[in-house]
Amino acid sequence: MWWQWIAERITLGLHIPDGFLHAPVALLWWLPTVIAVGVATRAVRQSLDDRAVPLMGVMAAFIFAAQMLNFPIAGGTSGHVLGGAFAAIVLGPWAGMIVMTCVIALQAILFQDGGIVAMGANIFNMGIATAAIGGWIARPLLTRNGSFTTNRLWIATVTAGAGWLSVMAAAALTSAQLVLSDLPAAIVFPAMLGVHAVIGIGEGLITAAAVLFLVTTRPDLLQANAPAGTSSARVAVIGLIIAAVTAAFAPLASPDPDGLERIAEDVGFIERATDAPYHMLPDYTIPWLGETPLSTILAGLIGVAVMIGLIWVIAALLRSRPPARS
Amino acid sequence: MADESLADRALAPASGIAVYDGRVTTWLALGYIFTLAWLPAGAWDALIMAALILWFVIGCGRIGLRLIWRRSLVAWPFALAALTLAIARPGEPIAQFTIGGQAFTVTDAGIVATATVMIKSWLSVQAVMALIATTHFSELLTALAALRLPPLLVMILGMAYRYLFILQDEALRMLRARDSRSAALPNRRAGRNLRWRATITGRMVGTLFVRAYERSERIYAAMLARGYDGQPLTTPPPSLRRIDYVLLIGGSAACIGLIIVAYT
Amino acid sequence: MLTITNLTYRYPDGTPALRGIDLAIAAGEKVALLGVNGAGKSTLLLHLNGTLRPASGAIVVDGLPVTPQNLRQIRARVGLVFQDPDDQLFSPTVFDDVAFGPLYMGLAPAEAAQRVQQALQAVGMMGYERRAPHRLSLGQRKRVALATVLAMQPSLLALDEPSAGLDPRARRALSELLRALPQTMLVSTHDLALVADVFPRAIVLAEGRVVADEATASLLAHHSRLLQYGLI
Amino acid sequence: MLTITNLTYRYPDGTPALRGIDLAIAAGEKVALLGVNGAGKSTLLLHLNGTLRPASGAIVVDGLPVTPQNLRQIRARVGLVFQDPDDQLFSPTVFDDVAFGPLYMGLAPAEAAQRVQQALQAVGMMGYERRAPHRLSLGQRKRVALATVLAMQPSLLALDEPSAGLDPRARRALSELLRALPQTMLVSTHDLALVADVFPRAIVLAEGRVVADEATASLLAHHSRLLQYGLI
Ligand SMILES: Nc1ncnc2c1ncn2[C@@H]1O[C@H](COP(=O)(O)OP(=O)(O)OP(=O)(O)O)[C@@H](O)[C@H]1O
Numbered sequence A: 001m002w003w004q005w006i007a008e009r010i011t012l013g014l015h016i017p018d019g020f021l022h023a024p025v026a027l028l029w030w031l032p033t034v035i036a037v038g039v040a041t042r043a044v045r046q047s048l049d050d051r052a053v054p055l056m057g058v059m060a061a062f063i064f065a066a067q068m069l070n071f072p073i074a075g076g077t078s079g080h081v082l083g084g085a086f087a088a089i090v091l092g093p094w095a096g097m098i099v100m101t102c103v104i105a106l107q108a109i110l111f112q113d114g115g116i117v118a119m120g121a122n123i124f125n126m127g128i129a130t131a132a133i134g135g136w137i138a139r140p141l142l143t144r145n146g147s148f149t150t151n152r153l154w155i156a157t158v159t160a161g162a163g164w165l166s167v168m169a170a171a172a173l174t175s176a177q178l179v180l181s182d183l184p185a186a187i188v189f190p191a192m193l194g195v196h197a198v199i200g201i202g203e204g205l206i207t208a209a210a211v212l213f214l215v216t217t218r219p220d221l222l223q224a225n226a227p228a229g230t231s232s233a234r235v236a237v238i239g240l241i242i243a244a245v246t247a248a249f250a251p252l253a254s255p256d257p258d259g260l261e262r263i264a265e266d267v268g269f270i271e272r273a274t275d276a277p278y279h280m281l282p283d284y285t286i287p288w289l290g291e292t293p294l295s296t297i298l299a300g301l302i303g304v305a306v307m308i309g310l311i312w313v314i315a316a317l318l319r320s321r322p323p324a325r326s
Numbered sequence B: 001m002a003d004e005s006l007a008d009r010a011l012a013p014a015s016g017i018a019v020y021d022g023r024v025t026t027w028l029a030l031g032y033i034f035t036l037a038w039l040p041a042g043a044w045d046a047l048i049m050a051a052l053i054l055w056f057v058i059g060c061g062r063i064g065l066r067l068i069w070r071r072s073l074v075a076w077p078f079a080l081a082a083l084t085l086a087i088a089r090p091g092e093p094i095a096q097f098t099i100g101g102q103a104f105t106v107t108d109a110g111i112v113a114t115a116t117v118m119i120k121s122w123l124s125v126q127a128v129m130a131l132i133a134t135t136h137f138s139e140l141l142t143a144l145a146a147l148r149l150p151p152l153l154v155m156i157l158g159m160a161y162r163y164l165f166i167l168q169d170e171a172l173r174m175l176r177a178r179d180s181r182s183a184a185l186p187n188r189r190a191g192r193n194l195r196w197r198a199t200i201t202g203r204m205v206g207t208l209f210v211r212a213y214e215r216s217e218r219i220y221a222a223m224l225a226r227g228y229d230g231q232p233l234t235t236p237p238p239s240l241r242r243i244d245y246v247l248l249i250g251g252s253a254a255c256i257g258l259i260i261v262a263y264t
Numbered sequence C, D: 001m002l003t004i005t006n007l008t009y010r011y012p013d014g015t016p017a018l019r020g021i022d023l024a025i026a027a028g029e030k031v032a033l034l035g036v037n038g039a040g041k042s043t044l045l046l047h048l049n050g051t052l053r054p055a056s057g058a059i060v061v062d063g064l065p066v067t068p069q070n071l072r073q074i075r076a077r078v079g080l081v082f083q084d085p086d087d088q089l090f091s092p093t094v095f096d097d098v099a100f101g102p103l104y105m106g107l108a109p110a111e112a113a114q115r116v117q118q119a120l121q122a123v124g125m126m127g128y129e130r131r132a133p134h135r136l137s138l139g140q141r142k143r144v145a146l147a148t149v150l151a152m153q154p155s156l157l158a159l160d161e162p163s164a165g166l167d168p169r170a171r172r173a174l175s176e177l178l179r180a181l182p183q184t185m186l187v188s189t190h191d192l193a194l195v196a197d198v199f200p201r202a203i204v205l206a207e208g209r210v211v212a213d214e215a216t217a218s219l220l221a222h223h224s225r226l227l228q229y230g231l232i
């Protein structure tokens, strides 16, 4: 149904369309995204070698399809998984980032889900950050001496926590970008984090169930991709961080099971989220030209050029040399 | 998928624009969207020109402006939310109303901001749609490669696109199977609880993952059988023709023109 | 038991898959659904439990019309088994999979467990409860898929090509099972041997229309008609 | 052309899939590979181009032993086509897919394009270059999968169940194509009609061993042996 389709998009509320972010903000977020994806590309290439293309490609298609697997919450609303944390827990942080980057790029291009200029921010929020949480927080907690733990309760707790946290992180980052686009932080953060504290519960439950399913049926897959062991001190520190963050957000997490109410809340957020002034670089002018339109245009163009240059240089540095073909 | 068939257009572009190089159409579409992002609120002349340029191109390409308009409405839930900008921005009050005891004021600046966001967002979506309706997905990949995207990433994107529809169909069939066993008896509450339903969904995600993983292993074997050794396959694309350069320069000039119109 | 009146359906891309289907099946009847690839067999079966919604026409199961409001009750009455068992089985163990339907209906876990036992017994898969479905052979998976709907005790079984991909021995076992089950059945198949064995009545679809609806014996007796319908 | 001596293989989980295979195929011979599900047909074919590495035994193709050092040359000589074309076709367009092998071998783009034309012509799929594989019918995908290896001009074709899932017309077309192709062939199949049509010689596997290797005519003449090998 069309309204369900709309409701789902609004409920998730994380694919920022074009026009909603300040242009400089949108461009700025391309920078960390390009760096992370560049590093991830190299890492994946080294660790997976020639399996990288078929594995990552099919896994990206898998995340796409997995996002279709929804479950009814209430009142016609349904929850589904974002998948970043799951991908990183199972495949590792770098592979998770690559997979999510492809998913978000294809969603923007093929289905106009999320903007093109805003894609840097979208990839960072839903791909890089979620994979970092799954891969660098949950995975170390799930492996002991290089092999995957078998304690089901522990696995369920950690993966559910990571799933929830990944959604919260994406929501927090999205809020930050909106606030950087001059939205009132006092409204954006509570609304966004409040809604996603609930949505994150679905993510957490699905992530946990999916990982437990793998532990039961194909432990070899998890084993194959398990990272080397981590020191217990590091595990303890990460555990403490998770506990602290969870405690901080716990009040927000008291679930409100009425789906319709949540949509209403969400729509409310988006209405407020769009309360952004759309001036181009309001304070950016070039001194010797004074506050003329020409000055503003030049300032903008220079900004763009610098940004593109930076991205280009970093991408060039990160790109491994093209293979010599005999 | 609401507009799967449009995504499918990327498979069989049949339009006038398709005679141009896919790199040119891709770059121009990206440039156009970036230009839109820089237009300030209330730059009506620039926005109208931008719209006319886009529709002219769509018209020339015989893509079907109607189709694009109809499909582009899918992006409107977000754009409609911009309506609230009308009451959120300080400015000359135009109208007032109260909902639930709270007073809202519609301002002139608010209306301007709302309209700008809606138009920008709507035009951006149309530009992407025009792009995928005219440019074969493989050409899009070539264009991205020429934009210095790592070849490995380009290959992964191509592979993801190839298996997208296959895995979506698989997911759809699983959903059907689950739904057809989601039954209710009279006088009993169906569906147990939220946690159980989420768990079932999680297992479906796991099942799909295993199948996708195994498929990737078979594909890997197929690639090896054809000589693959892990190096991304890079073929130099054909060089741009004169007509492509003309289009590229003309398009870029139009984008710069829009910016100048908007800020003068 | 099942009455279909003037059912038409078009896929979203415009393919007209069903163009006016009329048929009625009495309680306890076992009916085969035949037709070439693309005739509309699967599409018709997907309508029986409301997975697809008709463009026009009506379906009544057991006196209850198939409408969006009734879907949940309809699904308790109609057991639909898909052609590919991998689409049907999504749980880590055979037990979980067969128990899904009963638990969803709100049965108590003990009652559900009993239903699972009965269903697995009916298909001859007792003792496989703890096994992972994807570790079973194709024939075994097809039987478990059937058990998942038997556990819901539907009054109408709608099976889509239950014998496809089975080897000769597994086919014979399936044929015996279908003869033994008491339910009303509508079963799509390309397997004329199975039809002759199990189903006294056969319906032939072609291009979304019913082109024959008669006793299996009389249909099979006419080689020229089988050829005409593309069944051999 | 192809010589296999005492080939054994175990899957990593311990399943013994091949237990001492010996066979020799002369240049230009067309040989069918028969056997029930799980007999080891696919496993054997996967050894021919080094996708799987034998536990013991040796394979020599065209005078060149299949060893890790020779893999690249071997893969230019052995064209392996998988049963499921969706596993074989992994590119966004038919052209890209068929060109993949030639380009990888280092052919110039123009030469590769010419190979693509020839290969698509051979399988009757000219004009489909810009199409996406997932929009083709199963029969068309199977033909393109064959074209992907023909474009590499291998001297030995190893096909895994090329006729599975094809309807009668497509089977006849495949059968003609295989007869017309000049390459040496080893083709696994369950389709005895195809075997009778195309392959003068047949090898039967059972539980990882060769249990028959003889003229097709003599094998097909003995109903009891076909039954014994589970081929009917
Ligand atoms: N998802 C779909 N979208 C569009 N058309 C479809 C879809 N599924 C099936 N069709 C078309 O609807 C018609 C009926 O298909 P259906 O699957 O019901 O045939 P069938 O009789 O079950 O064939 P088979 O014996 O191959 O299973 C066919 O023309 C088919 O191409």
Ligand SMILES: Nc1ncnc2c1ncn2[C@@H]1O[C@H](COP(=O)(O)OP(=O)(O)OP(=O)(O)O)[C@@H](O)[C@H]1O
Pocket (backbone or CB within 6 Å): D011, D012, D013, D015, D016, D017, D035, D036, D037, D038, D039, D040, D041, D042, D043, D044
């Ligand atoms: N990846 C695998 N891991 C473990 N065992 C396997 C694997 N693939 C196949 N086997 C086992 O190896 C044996 C031979 O399998 P193979 O796939 O070669 O059979 P086949 O003759 O091709 O059968 P079919 O006609 O079903 O394709 C079987 O017992 C099978 O269960």
Ligand SMILES: [Mg+2]
Pocket (backbone or CB within 6 Å): C041, C042, C043, C160
């Ligand atoms: Mg069917």
Ligand SMILES: [Mg+2]
Pocket (backbone or CB within 6 Å): D041, D042, D043, D160
């Ligand atoms: Mg096989």
